[in-house]
Amino acid sequence: MFSDLSSRDESFETFLSTFHQLAPHARIELNSGQSAFRWRGRFASTRGFSWWEVESEIDWTCRFAQRKERLGLVLPSSGTVNARIRNRTVAIDREAALALSVPDVSSISYSGRGKHGHITLEFEPAAVQKTLSAIFEGATLRSSELIPRLDLASPAGGMLRALGEAIGAGMHDARLRSEKSMALLGEAVLRLVFLNFPHGLSNRAQPHLTDATxxxxxxxxxxxxxxxxxxxxxxxxxxxxxxxxxxxxxxxxxxxxTTPLAYLREIRLEAVQAELASPLNLLPIKDVALKWGFTHMGHFAARYRAAYGETPSETARLGRAEAKADRSK
Structure with a gap:
């Protein structure tokens, strides 16, 4: 799903309806009491999380009616954001981001002099749990106790902002949009947050490793x-x-x-070698490599030669020679 809305082309009701699709647990209130204002919104969702970017010229508040266990990240581009978290207020500007465990948040207010805006990412519980468990086995979002204010002036903060913008670009451009790539970017955001910002699990610098059998x-x-x-x-x-x-x-x-990735690459090379050597193979070398997960032909050729002592084209030529010999019998 991707929607690109503006006050010039869409009604405020369309804005509310689109917002509600991604955040059914929240409702919007205009602080000015007006029913119309100049705004621009881009909304998108993919496997595991949703993303939206909103600019407006009137202050507004998002209140949470349902306390679903989700993780939200808010990155202001201009103006200020105030969140009411466990009966205290946390305020940030564009130098920081908010990390929010949704059940702990009662409201978020967006304000500024003139136009103000922000990017928000909201992750589904399963996506958060998957990443957390991979880093800190047995951890949960609630036990992580994330510190709400994330400093964007740090190297990790700069990377977090860049990833938020990259997700927006990928969601917005149909030529780049893919569920798999967006899911990987979403996982990268979560790993960045849990590995580089303070939280209740930070003292577990070396997560417990359960011995694999x-x-x-x-x-x-x-x-x-x-x-x-x-x-x-x-x-x-x-x-x-x-x-x-x-x-x-x-x-x-x-x-x-070895490592899991090195082993995966090894068995993929074996599959390529077997297919290229087969007298039945009719596919070009590039197609065989792509079929088994190799997208960079230069890296593929170098790894293939290191593994088998010959180039992919030499293997394919021997396979074709064998096929020709079989036909001439």
Missing amino acids: SRQIMKAVDFMRANMHQPLTLSEVADATGIGVRSLQYGFRRFRN
Whole structure:
């Protein structure tokens, strides 16, 4: 879903309706008491989270009627944002972001002299839990106790702002928009927040690693082999195995003397080599490489030659020669 609305083209009711689709647990109140104001809104949603960017010229407040367990991030571009969190007010401007556990927030107010605006990301509970568990096994959003004010002047803050803008660009441009890429960017935002900003789990600098068993690593291997033509992430492999990402990495080092990503690349190269060497193969080398997850042809060719001592084209030529010999018999 993507909507691009403005007061020049759409009614205020359309604005409210679109906002309500992404945040059904919230309602908007205009602080001025007016029913119309100049505004611009871009709204989008994808797997695991929603994104919106709003500019307006009248102060307004968002009140939360339902306390659903979600994580919200608010990044002002201009003006100020005031959030009422557990009966106290936290105020920020464009030098900071707000990290909000939605059940703890009763209202958020947006204000400024003239035009003011912000970007908001709101993550579904499953997306937050998936990332949290991969970093701090057994942790929950409530136990994380995120500090509401995130400093955007820090290197991590600059990266957080850049990721928010990148998500907006990807959502807005149909040529770039893809559910998979947006989900990965959303996960990158969550990992950045939980690894680089203060929260109640920060003293767990080395998250507990549950020892992965050899059976679990074999299960991971089986999952990789069954899905190696898909754009797999470590989180997906870990979820399928029933362990965290760090335990997965530790288990591969212990039982396979490699990393999960290196192992995945190895079995993908094996699949490419087998297909190129087959007398039945009719696909060009680039298509075979793309089929098995290699998108950068230069890196692919170098890794292939390092693994097999010959170029992909040499393997394909031998396969075609074998096919020609079989036909001439």
